[in-house]
Amino acid sequence: MDKGRLAVEIVGRYRVSPPPKTVPPTSLPLTFFDIPWLFFSPTQPLFFYDYPYPTSHFLSTALRPLIHSLSLTLQHFFALAATLVFPPHSSNPPFIVYDRSNFVSLVVAQSTADFHHLCSNHQRCINDFYPLLPPLPSGEQKETQTPLLAAQTTIFSNVGVCIGFAYHNVVADGRSFNSFIKTWASLFKDPSSCSVNSSLLPFYDRTAIKDSYGLQSIFLNHWRKRRSSTNMVIGVSDKNLDSAMVRATFFMCPDDMEKIKGWIVGRCKVKNMEQPPRLTPSNLTCAYVWVCLIKSHEKVNGKLTGKNPSYFGFNAGGLTRLGYPVPAAYFGNCIAFARTMATQSELSGEDGIIVAADAIGNRVKELDEAFLEGAENWISEWGEFYGSDLEPHVMVFGSPKLDFYETDFGWGKARRIEEISMDNAKGKAVWFTQSRDVKGGIEVGVALPKPKMDAFTCFFTQLLPHH
Numbered sequence: 001m002d003k004g005r006l007a008v009e010i011v012g013r014y015r016v017s018p019p020p021k022t023v024p025p026t027s028l029p030l031t032f033f034d035i036p037w038l039f040f041s042p043t044q045p046l047f048f049y050d051y052p053y054p055t056s057h058f059l060s061t062a063l064r065p066l067i068h069s070l071s072l073t074l075q076h077f078f079a080l081a082a083t084l085v086f087p088p089h090s091s092n093p094p095f096i097v098y099d100r101s102n103f104v105s106l107v108v109a110q111s112t113a114d115f116h117h118l119c120s121n122h123q124r125c126i127n128d129f130y131p132l133l134p135p136l137p138s139g140e141q142k143e144t145q146t147p148l149l150a151a152q153t154t155i156f157s158n159v160g161v162c163i164g165f166a167y168h169n170v171v172a173d174g175r176s177f178n179s180f181i182k183t184w185a186s187l188f189k190d191p192s193s194c195s196v197n198s199s200l201l202p203f204y205d206r207t208a209i210k211d212s213y214g215l216q217s218i219f220l221n222h223w224r225k226r227r228s229s230t231n232m233v234i235g236v237s238d239k240n241l242d243s244a245m246v247r248a249t250f251f252m253c254p255d256d257m258e259k260i261k262g263w264i265v266g267r268c269k270v271k272n273m274e275q276p277p278r279l280t281p282s283n284l285t286c287a288y289v290w291v292c293l294i295k296s297h298e299k300v301n302g303k304l305t306g307k308n309p310s311y312f313g314f315n316a317g318g319l320t321r322l323g324y325p326v327p328a329a330y331f332g333n334c335i336a337f338a339r340t341m342a343t344q345s346e347l348s349g350e351d352g353i354i355v356a357a358d359a360i361g362n363r364v365k366e367l368d369e370a371f372l373e374g375a376e377n378w379i380s381e382w383g384e385f386y387g388s389d390l391e392p393h394v395m396v397f398g399s400p401k402l403d404f405y406e407t408d409f410g411w412g413k414a415r416r417i418e419e420i421s422m423d424n425a426k427g428k429a430v431w432f433t434q435s436r437d438v439k440g441g442i443e444v445g446v447a448l449p450k451p452k453m454d455a456f457t458c459f460f461t462q463l464l465p466h467h
Contacts, residue, residue, distance in 0.1 A: 008109040015103035032215035033333035037169035044420040069188035115156040119416040136166035189410035202331030276358035287356035296455035321371040337378040
């Protein structure tokens with residue numbers, strides 16, 4: 001019997017709204033940063049915590065405060081309790097609407113699955129995690145209103161608790177979601193504190209984002225065309241995910257990054273090559289993971305001859321790159337879709353890490369200098385990542401700059417954080433987050449078919465090319 005795959009038992013369903021009469025009916029337009037996310041399925045993070053008490057203890061002591069603190073949090077983060085409204089005439093853009101009938105669905109469940117197995121780093125079947133996720137409609141065109149957030153708390157009696165979310169990125173990027181969950185955790189942990197950390201409180205004024213390049217109308221035209229076709233959402237789960245796919249967690253500590261950087265710098269000197277720009281911890285990790293995935297792809301699928309491109313996609317923060325100030329607490333999206341490319345043969349060659357680091361570093365440099373250049377192609381470029389399963393493209397979601405492990409509900413640091421929606425990319429996506437235990441380290445979440453995962457593990461643990 002699989003250690004994780006035991007269905008959960010639902011013990012309660014709740015509709016959580018802000019406290020009565022605290023939030024007036026409000027509507028928020030979508031900015032050009034929000035619109036591309038209409039094409040993607042919901043983000044699905046899971047937060048696992050140690051909780052050495054029986055289910056009955058949680059239900060009698062923690063559940064009511066959890067619901068109450070969520071309600072207080074939604075008073076400030078009401079956009080997450082809102083719905084995305086699609087006007088009946090498709091020429092009109094969708095927008096976010098909060099009214100007093102809105103709520104966040106909270107499911108409470110219990111599970112007899114192996115908590116420690118689910119929280120481990122080693123390979124686990126992707127299906128083990130789906131029962132821990134709350135249902136949330138994908139936002140396809142059949143619906144006129146779509147809720148934006150759902151949550152599920154699953155208790156593993158005497159061992160742990162998992163808080164799972166599904167939220168549409170159209171309402172919030174990872175930075176904004178981080179502010180929400182930090183606020184909820186702090187209000188639950190310290191109910192006597194009625195005040196909320198003011199630096200986390202959301203700033204909703206959409207005029208903070210200036211559309212100097214007319215991107216809104218370009219993206220809306222993309223959306224209208226796609227909406228009239230059958231396939232609205234890119235990468236939405238078709239429920240035909242390979243059940244042989246597994247997920248595992250890998251770690252890059254600062255020593256590993258320095259080792260890779262040192263190897264790149266030394267190799268460039270020996271070969272009289274120009275050193276790649278921006279050899280930051282994140283970029284070095286991206287380059288290394290990209291090469292390991294390409295080599296894994298070749299090991300399983302065979303080498304492809306010729307100049308087959310491999311695209312590498314990542315999100316880049318815009319708060320400090322727009323050339324005008326945007327409040328740090330701005331609630332919504334403020335990230336770019338970036339893409340770079342190298343050939344598969346270059347990446348799998350002896351200097352593959354240098355090729356990868358150069359492609360990524362130069363793309364980041366371009367973003368630093370002209371953040372929105374080429375932005376009109378974001379949607380079409382990212383759609384290409386979901387083509388043939390045989391194409392060795394890679395996307396990175398998440399950010400090591402976000403301190404999700406510091407989200408403390410009073411149960412200590414999260415034992416493990418997983419991001420489940422990357423399964424929809426069928427082996428082309430990885431997820432980065434700040435390391436739980438090593439300052440400056442990066443956790444890399446990977447979901448791959450088992451043969452590729454075995455190969456990836458082998459390449460990753462070699463850490464550096466040896467010549």
